[in-house]
Amino acid sequence: MKKVLVTGASGFIGRHCLPLLLSRGYEVHALARQRSANSDSSDIHWHEIDLLTPGSCAQLLSRLQPECLLHLAWYAVPGKFWEATENIEWVRASMELLQAFAENGGTRVVMAGTCAEYDWSEGECEEDTTPLLPSTLYGTSKHSLERLVNDWSRQQTISAAWGRVFFLYGPDENPSRLVAYVIRSLLQNQPALCTDGRQLRDFLHVHDVASAFVSILESQVVGPVNIGSGKPIAVRDVLNEIASCIGRPELIVLGARSSAGEPAAIWANIEKLTKQVLWVPRYDLKLGLEQTVAWWRKSLDVG
Numbered sequence: 001m002k003k004v005l006v007t008g009a010s011g012f013i014g015r016h017c018l019p020l021l022l023s024r025g026y027e028v029h030a031l032a033r034q035r036s037a038n039s040d041s042s043d044i045h046w047h048e049i050d051l052l053t054p055g056s057c058a059q060l061l062s063r064l065q066p067e068c069l070l071h072l073a074w075y076a077v078p079g080k081f082w083e084a085t086e087n088i089e090w091v092r093a094s095m096e097l098l099q100a101f102a103e104n105g106g107t108r109v110v111m112a113g114t115c116a117e118y119d120w121s122e123g124e125c126e127e128d129t130t131p132l133l134p135s136t137l138y139g140t141s142k143h144s145l146e147r148l149v150n151d152w153s154r155q156q157t158i159s160a161a162w163g164r165v166f167f168l169y170g171p172d173e174n175p176s177r178l179v180a181y182v183i184r185s186l187l188q189n190q191p192a193l194c195t196d197g198r199q200l201r202d203f204l205h206v207h208d209v210a211s212a213f214v215s216i217l218e219s220q221v222v223g224p225v226n227i228g229s230g231k232p233i234a235v236r237d238v239l240n241e242i243a244s245c246i247g248r249p250e251l252i253v254l255g256a257r258s259s260a261g262e263p264a265a266i267w268a269n270i271e272k273l274t275k276q277v278l279w280v281p282r283y284d285l286k287l288g289l290e291q292t293v294a295w296w297r298k299s300l301d302v303g
Contacts (some may be wrong), residue, residue, distance in 0.1 A: 001025060001026065001027050002025070002026050002027065002067050002068060003026070003027045003029065003064065003065070003066040003067055003068070004021055004026045004027070004028055004029065004066055004067070004068040004069070004070060004217070005029045005031060005061075005064060005066040005068070005069050005070070005101075006018065006021070006028065006029070006030050006031065006070045006072065007031045007032075007051065007069075007070070007071045007072055007073035007097070008031075008032065008071070008072035008073030008074065008112075009030030009031055009032045009046075009072075010030070010032035010033075010034060010035060011032070011072060011073070011076065012076075012168070012170075012172055012173060012174070012206060013072050013112070013165075013168070013206060013209055013210055013213065014030070014032070014070075014072045014073075015172060016170075016172075016206050016207050016209070016210035017070060017072070017210040017213055017214055018030060018044055020210055020211055020214045021070075021214060022043055022044070024214065024218070026068070027045070028043065028044050028045065029044075029045045029046075029047060029064055029066060030044050030045065030046050030047065031046075031047045031049055031051070031057075031060075031073070032046070032047075032048065032049075032073075033048060033049070033050050034048060035048060047060055051073055051093045051094075051096075051097060052086075052089050052090070052093050054096070055096075057096065057097050057100050058100050061097075061100040061101055061103070061104045061106075062100075062104055064104075065104045065105050065106075066101070066104075066106060067105070067106060067107050067108065068106070068107070068108045068109070068217060069097075069098075069101050069106055069108070069109040069110070070109075070110050070213060070214075070217055071094060071097065071098075071109065071110070071111040071112065072111075072112045072213070073090075074087075074090050074112065074142075075087060075089075075090060078174050078176045078177055079176065081138050082136040082137065082138045083136060083137045083138070084137070084138070085137075087137050087138050087140075087141035087142075088137070088141060090141065090145075091141050091144055091145045091148070094111070094145055094149075095145070095148060095149075095152070098149065098152070098158075101158075102156050102157075102158055106158065107157065107158065107159060108158070108159045108160075108217065109149075109153075109158060109159070109160050109161075110160075110161045110162070110163060110213060110216050110217045111145070111146075111149060111160070111161075111162055111163070112163055112165060112213070113142050113143075113145075113146055113162045113163060113164040113165065113224060114138070114139060114142045114164060114165055115164055115165065115166045115167075115202075115226075115228070115266060115268065116134055116135075116136055116138055116139030116142065117132050117134050117139050117142055117143040117146065117164060118130050118131070118132060118133070118134075118164075118266070119131040119132065119133035120135065120263035120266050121263065122266075123200075123232075123264075123265045123266065123267070124232075124267055124268075124269055125164075125226065125266065125267070125268055125269060126226075126269040126271075127164070127223070127224045127225065127226055127269075127272055146162045146224065149162065150162075150223065153222075159220065159222055160222060160223075161216050161217075161219075161221055161222050161223060161224075161225055162223060162224045162225065163212065163213050163216055163224075163225055163227045164224055164225065164226050164227060164268075165209060165227045165228075166201075166202040166203075166204065166226070166227065166228035166229075166266070166267065166268045167201045167202055167203045167204070167228070168203070168204050168205070168206050168209050169203055169204075169205065169206065169288070169289075169292060170205045170206030170207060170288065170291075170292050170295075171206065171291075171292060171295040171296075172206070173206070173292075178194075178235075179203075179238070179242070179289075179292065180296070182194070182239055182242050182252070183242055183246070183292065183293055183296045184296060184300065185251065186242065186243065186246045186248045186251050186252075187246060187293075187296055187297060187300055187302050188300065188302065189248070189251070190251065191251050191252075191253050191256075192239070192251055192252055192253060193253050193256035193257055194235075194236075194239060194252065194253060194254055194255075194256060194257060195235070195254070195255065195256075195257045195258065195259035195262070196236070196254050196255045196259060197234060197235040197236025197237075197238075197239055197254050198234060198235070198236065198259075198264075199234070199235050199259060199262055199263070199264060199265065200232040200233065200234055200235075200264065200265035200266070200267060201232065201233065201235055201238075201265075201266065201267065202228040202229050202230070202231065202232060202233075202266065202267035202268050203229060203233065203238060203285060203288075204227065204228050204229045204281070204288075205281075205282070205283040205288035205291070205292070207282060207283065208229075208281040208282055208283055208288075209227055211279065211281075211282065212225075212227045212273060212277070212279050213227070215273075215277050215278070215279040216273075216277050216279075219276070219277045219278070221272070221276050221277050225272050225273050225276075225277060226268035226269060226270050226272065226273060227268070227270075227273060228267065228268030228270055229267075229268070229270070229281065229285070230267065230268055230269065230270035230274075231267070231285075232265060232267035233285065236254060238285065238289070239252050239254075240252070241285060241286060241289050242289055242293065245289055245290055245293050246293060
């Protein structure tokens with residue numbers, strides 16, 4: 001049985017990776033500052049550690065000696081993470097983690113990157129051809145770590161891949177993020193104040209994001225891999241789908257907020273994910289939003 005360590009295991013993506021890894025026969029060790037309240041599986045081994053504390057992971061890695069590492073932990077407070085100085089700290093902490101992983105026999109690592117590494121004026125983003133020109137400290141820090149990991153892994157016996165995540169939604173999402181905000185507003189009979197929604201984006205259900213990460217981990221693919229749907233869609237069409245599902249289209253207020261400074265279009269080319277990793281999504285947008293609305297209905301206890 002292979003042993004895998006998952007950082008950020010209580011986070012939005014991490015908590016959805018855990019049951020997938022268990023189902024594929026891994027001995028799962030979950031690392032987080034605080035154990036997820038939603039995890040009731042006795043088969044998951046939890047470790048409460050703050051990776052930003054220098055030296056915090058060395059003893060754990062020496063004891064566990066996992067063959068695989070899925071590194072998802074990062075500073076991700078909505079609205080704050082784009083320019084937070086914590087991004088720089090996470091570059092240091094991530095390299096310290098990776099070094100300890102390698103020193104204790106680790107062989108396969110997958111880390112979470114972001115579509116914010118790309119030049120957002122390009123529209124469709126492809127791993128090997130689209131310019132990498134991040135415009136935020138978050139994007140710059142992630143891209144810097146990807147380059148460090150790429151160069152460092154070539155000097156080790158480590159196989160390393162980098163999952164560039166686009167736009168995601170689903171159960172457990174932070175209430176202030178777009179899809180969660182709109183669903184919650186409509187379910188509580190409140191107006192959802194939105195931009196004009198003409199921007200094209202690439203949305204993927206969090207379960208499919210998690211399954212993509214697990215599939216990449218189990219593959220032999222190295223380097224960056226886009227994680228998205230590969231299907232650009234106008235934000236207003238996503239909002240209208242939510243409104244249709246809930247039955248309150250009159251509560252969607254388009255144009256109430258400015259979209260100034262936002263890119264007109266950005267979406268993933270996912271040929272590498274589908275053809276090399278052989279990943280297949282579970283949800284299309286309609287099914288994914290229906291499932292997410294049902295989850296929020298239960299969470300908010302509304303009819």
